[in-house]
Amino acid sequence: xxxxDLELRHLTSQLEWKQQLVxxxxxxxxKQKHISSRGELVKEKIILSQxxxxxxxxxxxxxxxxxxxxxxxxNRTANSSGSSxxxxxxxxxxxxxxxx
Numbered sequence: 001x002x003x004x005d006l007e008l009r010h011l012t013s014q015l016e017w018k019q020q021l022v023x024x025x026x027x028x029x030x031k032q033k034h035i036s037s038r039g040e041l042v043k044e045k046i047i048l049s050q051x052x053x054x055x056x057x058x059x060x061x062x063x064x065x066x067x068x069x070x071x072x073x074x075n076r077t078a079n080s081s082g083s084s085x086x087x088x089x090x091x092x093x094x095x096x097x098x099x100x
Contacts, residue, residue: 069095
């Protein structure tokens with residue numbers, strides 16, 4: 001064999017090794033991007049779930065506030081038979097406007 005053939009084989013071997021290394025690096029980079037995007041999806045799902053829970057809690061709070069106001073109206077009605085119901089309805093409406 002001539003020395004030129006050996007040099008060519010050596011060069012070809014080096015190029016193949018470098019190409020394999022580049023392919024492995026690209027594969028690793030792709031895997032890291034995939035893991036990163038999955039992590040972002042998980043974070044997004046957690047945030048959406050928390051937002052849903054906050055909405056539900058706000059609805060419950062609003063419902064409880066309305067129940068409390070109704071209890072106050074009922075209590076006042078029972079304690080003061082001389083007061084008109086329309087004044088209590090006005091108070092409920094004012095209270096709801098203040099809560100909004």
